[in-house]
Amino acid sequence: MTEKTDRMIDQPIIVVRDVWKTYRTGQVEFTALKGIDLDIAAGEFTAIMGPSGSGKSTLMNILGCLDRKDRGTYTLNGTSITDMTPNELAQIRNREIGFVFQSFNLLPKLNLLENVELPMIYADINRRERNERAHEALQMVGLIPWAKHRPNEISGGQKQRAAIARAVVLHPALLLADEPTGNLDSQSAGEVMKVFTHLNQAGSTIVLITHEPEIAAYASRTVTFRDGRIIFDTSGLNAPCQEGA
Numbered sequence: 001m002t003e004k005t006d007r008m009i010d011q012p013i014i015v016v017r018d019v020w021k022t023y024r025t026g027q028v029e030f031t032a033l034k035g036i037d038l039d040i041a042a043g044e045f046t047a048i049m050g051p052s053g054s055g056k057s058t059l060m061n062i063l064g065c066l067d068r069k070d071r072g073t074y075t076l077n078g079t080s081i082t083d084m085t086p087n088e089l090a091q092i093r094n095r096e097i098g099f100v101f102q103s104f105n106l107l108p109k110l111n112l113l114e115n116v117e118l119p120m121i122y123a124d125i126n127r128r129e130r131n132e133r134a135h136e137a138l139q140m141v142g143l144i145p146w147a148k149h150r151p152n153e154i155s156g157g158q159k160q161r162a163a164i165a166r167a168v169v170l171h172p173a174l175l176l177a178d179e180p181t182g183n184l185d186s187q188s189a190g191e192v193m194k195v196f197t198h199l200n201q202a203g204s205t206i207v208l209i210t211h212e213p214e215i216a217a218y219a220s221r222t223v224t225f226r227d228g229r230i231i232f233d234t235s236g237l238n239a240p241c242q243e244g245a
């Protein structure tokens, strides 16, 4: 049994040490992560940048307990995410992590309120509380007038704000977003980033992947990847790698 320790000030919520990941397809091997070390403090808003194929999504999938590393250690909110069963990983994922994806991933047959209620159904929260909390989350992202509409009736920016409401409705310790503005025009992207900023000011820890410097500028820290390594970190915690190292 893994026990969650109380979150402490200055205690990193994410501790990643020497994490490696190799994909194997047939005879072909590709090492996507080559010894990642990363600490993220509770309440930090971190942008992850770097060229396509540099390993950003691979790391995010490991942080989100969606995929396994080959080597190294990962501690999330005081819990060591090593040697866990798929079932234990699913529990951690549901309890500790909110996800936001480029493609929104809303269920098309459910209205926004029902989409936001979904994680609470899996968490066995009763109907009345689900309804209340889903309304609060939609209020926070400015979508109350659209609560009874389905995703195909709203804009991309509204879909992403609904997806954020769904991601945070269970108050996860960590909010992960993989290119959340990648499908949005710049005005909608700005509105989505305002929501992330608001959540961060209210205490959420956010890790957000982006290609765009204007989007990374909303974060308080930028970590840059290249070829499976961290080559720059504005916090100064990761010394730049030497070429060829």
Ligand SMILES: Nc1ncnc2c1ncn2[C@@H]1O[C@H](COP(=O)(O)OP(=O)(O)O)[C@@H](O)[C@H]1O
Pocket (backbone or CB within 6 Å): 023, 024, 025, 030, 032, 050, 051, 052, 053, 054, 055, 056, 057, 058, 059
């Ligand atoms: N499931 C997979 N199977 C095989 N190779 C993969 C898989 N996922 C990612 N890769 C490879 O790993 C590298 C890093 O991918 P990724 O982490 O998605 O990069 P980024 O998010 O920075 O664009 C890429 O070269 C990609 O082709």
Ligand SMILES: [Mg+2]
Pocket (backbone or CB within 6 Å): 056, 057, 058
């Ligand atoms: Mg990616």
